[in-house]
Amino acid sequence: MFSRSILSRMVSKTAARQLSTVSGNTAKSANNKLLITGAALAGITASGLLYAESLTANAMTAAEHGLHSPEFDWPQNGPFSTFDHASIRRGYQVYREVCAACHSLDRVAWRTLVGVSHTNSEVKEMAEEFEYDDEPDDNGNPKKRPGKLADYIPAPYPNEQAARAANQGALPPDLSLIVKARHGGSDYIFSLLTGYPEDAPEGVTLPVGSNYNPYFPGGSIAMGRVLFDDLVEYEDGTPATTSQMAKDVSQFLNWCSEPEHDERKRQGLKAIIILSSLYLLSVWVKKFKWASIKTRKFTYTPPKPRK
Amino acid sequence: MSFASIYKVLFKRNSIFVGTVFVGAFLFQTEFDSAITKWYENRNKGKLWKDVKARIGSNGAEDDDE
Amino acid sequence: MLSTIVDYIEEIKDQFVPIVARAEDEVEETNDGEEEEDDDDDDEDEDEEETKDQYDELKEECLQTEKGKALKHHYDECAARVQLQKEQPGYDDLENKEDCVEEFFHLQHYLDSCAAPRLFNKLK
Numbered sequence: 001m002f003s004r005s006i007l008s009r010m011v012s013k014t015a016a017r018q019l020s021t022v023s024g025n026t027a028k029s030a031n032n033k034l035l036i037t038g039a040a041l042a043g044i045t046a047s048g049l050l051y052a053e054s055l056t057a058n059a060m061t062a063a064e065h066g067l068h069s070p071e072f073d074w075p076q077n078g079p080f081s082t083f084d085h086a087s088i089r090r091g092y093q094v095y096r097e098v099c100a101a102c103h104s105l106d107r108v109a110w111r112t113l114v115g116v117s118h119t120n121s122e123v124k125e126m127a128e129e130f131e132y133d134d135e136p137d138d139n140g141n142p143k144k145r146p147g148k149l150a151d152y153i154p155a156p157y158p159n160e161q162a163a164r165a166a167n168q169g170a171l172p173p174d175l176s177l178i179v180k181a182r183h184g185g186s187d188y189i190f191s192l193l194t195g196y197p198e199d200a201p202e203g204v205t206l207p208v209g210s211n212y213n214p215y216f217p218g219g220s221i222a223m224g225r226v227l228f229d230d231l232v233e234y235e236d237g238t239p240a241t242t243s244q245m246a247k248d249v250s251q252f253l254n255w256c257s258e259p260e261h262d263e264r265k266r267q268g269l270k271a272i273i274i275l276s277s278l279y280l281l282s283v284w285v286k287k288f289k290w291a292s293i294k295t296r297k298f299t300y301t302p303p304k305p306r307k
Numbered sequence: 308m309s310f311a312s313i314y315k316v317l318f319k320r321n322s323i324f325v326g327t328v329f330v331g332a333f334l335f336q337t338e339f340d341s342a343i344t345k346w347y348e349n350r351n352k353g354k355l356w357k358d359v360k361a362r363i364g365s366n367g368a369e370d371d372d373e
Numbered sequence: 374m375l376s377t378i379v380d381y382i383e384e385i386k387d388q389f390v391p392i393v394a395r396a397e398d399e400v401e402e403t404n405d406g407e408e409e410e411d412d413d414d415d416d417e418d419e420d421e422e423e424t425k426d427q428y429d430e431l432k433e434e435c436l437q438t439e440k441g442k443a444l445k446h447h448y449d450e451c452a453a454r455v456q457l458q459k460e461q462p463g464y465d466d467l468e469n470k471e472d473c474v475e476e477f478f479h480l481q482h483y484l485d486s487c488a489a490p491r492l493f494n495k496l497k
Contacts, residue, residue: 063474070489084354202452203472243428
C-alpha cells in the first residue's frame with residue numbers, strides 16, 4: 001500500500017517519465033512470465049518422460065533378487081548341535097543317484113566319507129566302482145585302475161566345455177562348497193530343490209531350455225526339477241518324498257562344505273569354557289593384587305612448626 | 308592346617324611342584340575332554356555316526372573308523 | 374516414448390472409468406475358483422495312491438488359511454488380468470508387459486513362512 005501511494009505521487013508529478021517506466025515494467029514482467037512458463041513446461045515434460053521411462057525399467061525387482069528362502073529346523077542348528085549322520089548317508093545316496101549325473105564334487109575325497117556316513121569297506125567298494133588313471137605300463141601305454149580311498153570323487157564331465165556342451169551351455173556348478181557359496185546356505189539349497197512350481201507365474205517369459213524357480217535370482221534356471229517322490233529307495237526305509245530327499249541332500253552338501261563342523265563345535269565348547277574361566281581367574285587375580293594398593297591410605301603429618 | 312600340609316607335600320620342592328603342574332595339566336585335559344565329549348555326544352544322541360553305524364548293522368563291524 | 378505416455382494415461386483412465394472388462398474379470402475369477410478345486414481333487418487322489426510330500430501337504434494347509442486365501446486371490450486376479458492382456462491384439466509388441474511375479478512371491482513367501490517351521494518335524 002505504501003509503495004503504491006508513493007507511485008501515485010510520482011505519477012502526478014512527472015507524467016512523461018512515469019509513462020516510460022510503466023512500459024519498461026510491462027516488458028520485463030512479460031519476459032519473466034515467458035521464462036517461468038518455459039521452465040515449468042520443460043520441468044513437467046522432463047518429469048513426464050522420466051516417469052514414462054520408469055514404467056518400463058526392470059531393475060531392482062523382486063524377481064531379480066530371487067525369493068528369500070525360509071529358515072528350516074536343521075539338525076545342526078544351534079551352537080552345540082551336530083549334523084544328522086543318518087541324513088548325510090541318505091544324502092550321499094541322493095547325490096550319487098540324482099545329482100552326480102551333472103554335478104561334480106571335486107574337493108571331496110572318498111576317505112573323508114569313512115566314519116562320517118559310511119564304513120571303511122563300504123567306501124572302498126564305492127571307490128572301486130570308478131576307474132582312475134594309473135601309471136603307464138612299461139611300453140608307455142596309459143593304464144586305468146580302480147579307485148582307492150585316497151582318490152577324489154570323480155566328476156561327471158572331463159572339463160567345463162564338456163559340461164557346458166552337455167547342458168545347452170549351462171555349467172552345473174561344483175557342489176563341494178555350494179552350501180557356503182550361496183546366500184541362505186542349506187535353506188537356499190532346500191528351497192531351490194523343492195521350490196519348482198508347476199507353472200511359472202502368469203506373464204513370465206522364460207528363455208528356451210530354462211525352468212522357473214522363484215528362489216533362483218532372476219527366476220530362470222537351467223536345471224529342471226530333479227527330485228520327485230520315490231525317486232530313490234532308501235536302505236533304511238525312510239519314505240523318499242521330495243522334501244525328505246531335498247533335506248538329506250542339503251545335509252550331505254552342508255557336510256561337504258563344512259566337514260569339520262561337528263568337531264569344530266565340540267572344540268568351540270571346550271574353548272569357551274576354558275577361556276571364560278581363565279578370564280574370570282584373571283579378573284580375580286587382578287582384584288587380589290590390587291586390593292592392597294586400592295585400600296592404601298596416605299596420611300601426611302606436617303612437622304610441628306618450631307617456635 | 309591343611310594348606311600347610313599341601314605346601315609341605317607339593318610346593319616345597321620345586322621338582323615336585325613342576326611335576327604336579329605337569330601331571331595336573333595332563334589329567335585335567337583328558338578328564339575335561341572326555342567330560343565335554345560325553346555331554347556333547349549325549350546331547351546329539353541319535354544323530355552321530357556311531358548311532359548310524361549301530362543301525363546299519365554288522366556290515367562293517369571289523370572296520371576301523373579312522 | 375509418447376506411446377507409453379499415452380498408454381499410461383489410458384491405464385489411469387481405465388482404473389477410474391468402469392468398463393465392460395469388469396464383468397469379464399468376475400467371470401474369469403469364478404472360472405479360476407473352479408479350476409482350483411479341480412486341482413485339489415487331483416491331489417487328494419494322488420494322496421490315496423502313494424506317499425505324499427510333506428512340504429506340499431503343509432503348503433496346501435497354509436493355502437486354506439485366511440491370509441493364504443487372500444494372497445491366492447490376489448495372484449489369481451493378476452493372472453486373470455494378464456491373461457486378458459495376452460488375448461488382446463498387439464500384446465507381443467507391447468513395450469512393457471505385466472507379470473505376476475510379485476503376487477506369486479507374496480503368496481509363496483507366506484506359504485514358506487507358514488509351512489517351513491513345522492516341516493522338519495515331519496521329516497526324518
